[in-house]
Amino acid sequence: MAFVENIRPSSETLLASNAPKRPANMGQIIRWLLLFLGGVVMVMPIAYMLSTSLKWPHEVYNVNLIPEEPTLENYAYVLEDGRFYGWFVNSLIIATLTTVSNILFDSLVGYTLCKFRFPGRYIIFIAILSTLMIPTEMLVIPWYLMSQQFGWLNSYWGIMFPGMMTAFGTFLMKQFFETVPDDFIEAARIDGLNELQIWWTVAMPLVKPALAALAIFVFLGNWTAFIWPLIVTNSPDMYTLPVGLSSFGDEADVAWELIMTGAAISTIPTLIVFLIFQRFIIRGVVMAGLKG
Amino acid sequence: MATLTLRDLVKTYDKTEVLHGISLTVADGEFVVFVGPSGCGKSTTLRMIAGLEEVTGGTIDIGGRVVNNLEPKDRDIAMVFQNYAIYPHMSVRKNIGFGLRTAKLSRADKEKRLEEVAAILDMTDLLDRKPNQLSGGQRQRVAIGRAMVRDPAVFLFDEPLSNLDAQLRTQMRLEIKKLHQKVGNTIVFVTHDQVEAMTMADRIVIMKDGHIQQVGTPSEVYHTPANIFVARFIGAPSMNMLPAMASHGTVRLDTGTEIAMPGGADGAVTLGVRPDDLGVVAGVPLTRGRVTVREPLGPETLIYVDTGAGGEVIAKADGRTPPEVGAEVTLCADPANLHLFDPASGQALR
Structure with a gap:
């Protein structure tokens, strides 16, 4: 038997010896x-x-x-501090509304620039893109003066208005709408939909991955925004979370443990947003209805 | 159902005229196929009928109504696209039902209509699937279903079979033809495949460079082509063209062969003969040459024959005993099957 095993090694021996090294x-x-x-x-x-x-x-x-x-004392302190909830809610409202606004308006403008032919289309697109080159720090003063004149200081609208629509979002959506074949749009036109219905019913579902990416970018950007909310707000009840957290402590002593605790808690909504939207970031859905 | 009339239809892109005033009447319930090479204007014509391209000049009349300035949805047409254009995020049911969104029907009537169309297309079991769970042929059927559900006056098909493999294309060709026989709507079908055109059409419209070259039944365009372009475009392999001289009812080929052909042509002519009508057995001798290539097709073999001055011609030989490569053969044809063309204008001489 041993002789047989010698000339015919077991499968384990073979697998071990033939395993790719x-x-x-x-x-x-x-x-x-x-x-x-x-x-x-x-x-x-x-x-x-x-x-x-x-x-x-x-x-x-x-x-x-x-x-x-x-x-866990810091968590207990922060959560028991009534101000934290207010800042959290402010940030949530601002980030959510701004995200919804960007998804609607960036995609609407991107779609129009991509799928319609009209005079000045290219110039408008370049004009929108060129605003990307202006640093936020330079815009803060005009924004502040505008807010002051319109009475938007220390209000949600004042915090939100500069970011309700972004050049980056418009650019991103325009590029993604380029991947939507015109046949879909034309088929919907023949089926009797008006242009707004085509945008909402046909085009938007086909760019879900881009919308998800835009939603994540915009939500995170507004959730963590610091400079503009700091400037435009002047009462603690209108602070957003980053501005509020920075106010923990005083000039003599910064309470880093509380700031870090607040920051740790504040990452939870961003994680939730990412988990919700990242599943939509699946390429290829557009092609499924086209030639096989 | 309705007639479709195109009158002096012109299309211009940036001062470049791509359609030069085409006129055509498609009868109620007729299946008309536009065929031609890429860039001939067939798809542009179809898109103008659909309302997806503006009309530069002329009129489009559907069911006695000029539709030039009507939106696509108001023209009573439905279109099937080359890429199917079925919405990937919707089920088959929603895709087919999409065409009824704006229809003034009750929910029950819409559902009934959808079920009827699904039954006609044999898709009842697939209604809850998404497009990515369907084969190419099934996707094409969904696209046809979406068009059918609206019961339009005119169906427009823009090269709908060109993305399918050869076997599926043949199958879908048959299905569309059966469908037309069943529902009887007016159909305008665009293709670049002359076999599709020949097998499906009641009438074929052959286009080139924005002009209609010939309109006729498949038999007419095959047997009595209006010009050299039609003669060579319709039929595979293409018609052989041989230079010749005509005089007093006799045509003399460059190879010296003389054939008696009635007709008033005099001077240089082009003699056309289809490979199907050119053989090595019966008929009057037309030309001689050496076999360079054989293509066995089973029941018959295509032979490519180098005739020297006449160039290379294609003929048919018996499938079992075709001439060997290198063999000298005399190619014969029935004079009734020969075509004469004016070499300058390309027009047929009759």
Whole structure:
């Protein structure tokens, strides 16, 4: 029997001996190493945020990642502080409304610039794009003067109006609408839909991945916006979360553990938004109705 | 159902005229196929009928009503696109029912109509599927269903079979023809495939460079082509063209062969003969040459014959005992099957 096994090795032996042995690839190792370093760089601020939120005030300036005496006291303090809820709700309202507004208006303008032929179309598109080159810091003063004149200071509208529609969003949507074949639009036209119905019923569902990406960008951008909300608001009850969190502490002492706790809590809605919309970011849906 | 009349239809893009005043009447319930090479204006004509392109000049009349300035939805037409254009985010039911969104029908009537169309197209079991769960042929049927459900006066088909594989194309060709026999609507069908045109059409409209070259039944355009373009475009392989001289009822080929042909032509002519009508057995000898290539088709074999001065011609030989490559053959034809054309204008001489 042993002789037979010697000349006919078992399947396990064969599998083990024939398993493909990849030679050590130095390029691959370097790539993994770079990816690992990149991952560390990305994750460390989040890890320190969570770590600091679990520390006592006297331990905040210790660089150790794992708190010596972990505590949830900061979370209890922040959540019991009535101001936090107000800021959270302000941020939620502003980010949500701005996201909805961008999805509607950016896509409407992008669709119009993409699918309609009219004089000045190209000039309008370039004019919209050129606003991308103007830094926010330069726009803040005109925005403030406008808000002052229209009575929008310290209001939701004042915080939201500069971001209700963006050049980047318009550009993104226009580019995505380019991928929607004209046949869909023309078929809907023959089926009796008006142009607004075609945009909403036919074109919008076909660019869901772009809408999801835009929603994530706009929501995150407005959720974390700091400079403009800081300037346009002047009472704590109108603060957004980033502005409110920065007010923890006083000139003599910044309460980093509370700021980090608030920041940690404030990441929850952004994670939810990402989880909701990322499933829509699936390419290829547009092509499913076309030639096989 | 309705007649469709095009009168002096002109289309211009940036001062470039692409349709030069075409006129045509499509009878009620007729199946007309526009055929021609790329850029001949057939799709532009169809899109103008649909209202997707503005009319530069002339009129389009559907059912006795000039529709030039009407929106596509008000023209009582339905169109099937080359790329199907069925909405990927909607089920088959919603896709087919989409054409009824603006129809003034009750929900029950819309549902009934949808079920009827699904039954005609044999798609009842597929109504709840999404387009990405369908084969190419099934997607094309959905596109046809969406057009059918509106019961339009005129159906417009823009190369609907060109994305299907050869087998499916043949099958769908038959299905569309059967469908036309069943519902009897007026159909305008655009294709670049002359086989599709020949097999489906009641009448074929052959176009080139924005002009109609000939309108006729498949038999007419095949057997009595109006010009060299039609003669070569219709039929595969293309008609052979041989240079010749005509004089007093006799045509003398460059190879020296003389054939008695009635007709008043005198001077240089082009003699056309279809490969189907040119063989090595019966008829008057037309030309001689050496076989260069054989293409066996089963019951018969195509032979390519180098005739020297007359160039290469294609003929048909028996499938079982075709001449060998390199063999000298005499190609014969029945004089009744020969065509004469004016070499300058390309027009047929009769």
